[in-house]
Amino acid sequence: MIGKDTTLSDGEQQYLSDAIDTLENEILVGRLGSDHFEDLDNNEESRGDWAEYMRRMGEHDFLGIAIPESEDGPGGTFVETVLAEQSIGYAGTIVHACQASLTQHIGHTLYNHGNEHLREAYLEPMLDGELIVSQAYTEPSSGTDLARVDTTAEKVGDEWILDGQKRFIDFAKYGDLYFLPARTSGEDGDREGISLFVIDGDADGIQLVDDQSDWHGFRGTGAAWMTFDNVHVPEENIVGEEGSAWPYMTNELNLEHLTVARYCLGASQKALEVAADYTSNREVNERPISEYQGVNHKVAEMATKLDAAYLLNTRAARMLDEDGISAGRMEGAMAKWYGNDLAHEIADTCIQIMGGIATTDKYPIERTQRDVRAGRFLGGASEVMKSVVQHYAYKVLASDDFNSDYVGNELDEVPWSDEDPPSKLAPTDN
Ligand SMILES: Cc1cc2nc3c(=O)[nH]c(=O)nc-3n(C[C@H](O)[C@H](O)[C@H](O)COP(=O)(O)OP(=O)(O)OC[C@H]3O[C@@H](n4cnc5c(N)ncnc54)[C@H](O)[C@@H]3O)c2cc1C
Numbered sequence: 001m002i003g004k005d006t007t008l009s010d011g012e013q014q015y016l017s018d019a020i021d022t023l024e025n026e027i028l029v030g031r032l033g034s035d036h037f038e039d040l041d042n043n044e045e046s047r048g049d050w051a052e053y054m055r056r057m058g059e060h061d062f063l064g065i066a067i068p069e070s071e072d073g074p075g076g077t078f079v080e081t082v083l084a085e086q087s088i089g090y091a092g093t094i095v096h097a098c099q100a101s102l103t104q105h106i107g108h109t110l111y112n113h114g115n116e117h118l119r120e121a122y123l124e125p126m127l128d129g130e131l132i133v134s135q136a137y138t139e140p141s142s143g144t145d146l147a148r149v150d151t152t153a154e155k156v157g158d159e160w161i162l163d164g165q166k167r168f169i170d171f172a173k174y175g176d177l178y179f180l181p182a183r184t185s186g187e188d189g190d191r192e193g194i195s196l197f198v199i200d201g202d203a204d205g206i207q208l209v210d211d212q213s214d215w216h217g218f219r220g221t222g223a224a225w226m227t228f229d230n231v232h233v234p235e236e237n238i239v240g241e242e243g244s245a246w247p248y249m250t251n252e253l254n255l256e257h258l259t260v261a262r263y264c265l266g267a268s269q270k271a272l273e274v275a276a277d278y279t280s281n282r283e284v285n286e287r288p289i290s291e292y293q294g295v296n297h298k299v300a301e302m303a304t305k306l307d308a309a310y311l312l313n314t315r316a317a318r319m320l321d322e323d324g325i326s327a328g329r330m331e332g333a334m335a336k337w338y339g340n341d342l343a344h345e346i347a348d349t350c351i352q353i354m355g356g357i358a359t360t361d362k363y364p365i366e367r368t369q370r371d372v373r374a375g376r377f378l379g380g381a382s383e384v385m386k387s388v389v390q391h392y393a394y395k396v397l398a399s400d401d402f403n404s405d406y407v408g409n410e411l412d413e414v415p416w417s418d419e420d421p422p423s424k425l426a427p428t429d430n
Contacts, residue, residue, distance in 0.1 A: 001310050002303040008079075008314065015076075016083045019062075023091035027056045037093050040220025041367050043213045047174050050132050053096065058129020062088070062100055064107030071111055072124050078255065078320040082262040082313055089266030094371040095220050097263030098170060102133040105255045106179045108325055109196070109248050113240030122177055122198050134175030134201075136166040136226060137249075143168075144381050146181070146249065147191050151228060153182035153238075160184075160197065160238065162231040165209075172208055173222025175201045184243050191246040196239035205231035217370025251325045256379045257332045258320075261339030262313050264375040265306065268346035271368045272302055275350035278363070282354075295353045302346050309339040330392035337385035340375040347372055 005013070028036075032053055039045055057063050065081040067073025076084075081104050088097035103126055110123040125131050142148040151164025162182055169178075178199045186193025199206070210225035240248055276299060279290040289295050313335040319328030347369035351358040358365040376382050406412065 001307050003307050005307075005310065005314075007311060007318075008083075012079055012083065015080050016087060019084050019087035020091050022060050023087055027053070027060060027062075028092050028096070032056070037364070037367075038361070040093055040095055043219050045220040045222065047132075050099065050171070050174050054099070054129040054132060056129065057100055058127060063103040063129055064111070064123070064127045065104060067107050067111050067123070067127060071119065071127075073107070073111070073127050078258070078317040078325075079314060081255075082258050082317045085259045085263040086266035086269075086310075089263030090270050091266075093220070094263060094267055094368075094375075095170070095218055097259075097266070098218070098221070099133065101256065101259040101263065102135050102171075102179075103127070104259055105252045106133060106135060108255060109179075109239060109252045110198075112251075112325070113196075113248050114198075115236060117236040118198055118239065126177075131176040132171055132174045132201075134169060134171035134178045136169045136172070136175075136178045136180040138168045139164065139166055144377070144384055145189075147189050147194065147246070149181050149183050149194055150188070151180065151182040153184050153195060153197060153233070155184075155235070158235045160233040160235060162197065162199070162205075162228045162233055165225065165227045167210075167225040168212055168223060169226055170218070170221035170223050172224035172226050173213075177201055178206075178226075181245055181249060186243070193243045194245045194249070195242050196245040196248055197233055198237045198239065199228075199231065199233055203231050203233070205229045216373055217367065218374050247326075253380060254327075254329065254332050255320065255325055257336035257385070258313055258317050260375050260379040261309070261336045261343070264343035264372040265309055265313070265339050267368045267372055268343040269306060271347045271350045271365050272299070272306065274363050274365060275299070275354055275358075278354050278357075289353065298349050298353055302349060305342050306346065309335070309342045313339055330389055333380070333385040333388035336380050337376075337382040337389070340372070341382055343372040344369070344376055 008016070032049065036049060061074035062084055064073050065076040065084055066078050069075035085097050085101055085104070088100055107123060107126060110118055114123060122131065126133060137146060139150055141150050151162065151166065153160045153162045164182060166180060178201065179196065180199065181194050181196050183193055184195040205228060207227045207229065208224040209227050212223045212225055213219055213221065215223065239245065276290070279295055279299070280288055282289050290299070312331070316328045316331040316335045319331055347365065350365050351369060354363070354365065357363065361367070
């Protein structure tokens, strides 16, 4: 926040500043310091770095934050979860925040629906930072439209046999586990008949068939197109009820909407701070460019919108704390599209007011602009989020009592309709 955040308690304010402090001074240091950020952007990351990052994150309670202590989780809240994700985007990179985010929402699905085996074998070590996590949802035929999942799982004896492919998968190269949906019954596009599975990273039959890590931004995750060919999965690695994963996935996404928007906003706040410093110091025509209204009004607009986006996001997270992970569908969708579109707008505007230097690697601005770009469609495209908002917003805005008799016929009931129209509107002869 640029202004005071009156919606956070003192404890939450403290949590936020402690989180940034811990990240900057204890986690993203040494081999995980600023050189490492460049390594990630150059796709020169290593499995060891990601494992070390997770170890440190687990040690400092950044993983699965809202999982209760009874489950060996940090016992935090969803508001703390989004504050932590903001802090990681701010102090680290988007991909650091993404890996942590996977433990927040996948962790919650495992906590809510996982059997004892899944909790012991995967959730607990995940919270301790012993696993690198990969969420393999997207397929060539199933991106935004998740119900078109083509990957299948068939029960044979006491195993599931998986066949299919997933693309654009972050941490495909390093995943100790893959969390993925597959069709176990029903027809293409049915929401019924989809099941979620946890698959060990070293399971036979998994291949990375195309390296996709050299994309626009969001680099350093070892992203790839994966195929699953006759992969044997123990029967107990199914999450919850067979064929009933759709609500698990949409609830998980309800939290992911907030984390993705929040970490992109954290990164854009860092870009805005750099731009404010730069424009205060850079002189053009013997004046700091911050003195030009065309520049400083842009900063004013970014600061105002950033606060609005944080407030929207915190409100939705608080609804999850109050009413559970499925709460606040409209409010979460508002926070997602507005936050992600804004994060990109801020990074891009920072480039505009800094000029050419912002397009080099002297400042982390152009990396941020590339990194936050995908947030506008991953985890929920802005267009889809607006469709969710309008669905609920119409119910709030539109009233059954509205007199629709006039719609399209408004002239019928105006006071002068049976008489002569007012003189100004009277027809003329020519
Ligand atoms: C950097 C990056 C990281 C990623 N990481 C992962 C990952 O770790 N795991 C994973 O599973 N996937 C990942 N993805 C994939 C990502 O989730 C998908 O790209 C996203 O879900 C969109 O799917 P798609 O690309 O198939 O686009 P499509 O589904 O084909 O949609 C394309 C566009 O169509 C429009 N559109 C779609 N549906 C609607 C609608 N109903 N109304 C209006 N407009 C619509 C939107 O503008 C959308 O962006 C990643 C992608 C990127 C770029």
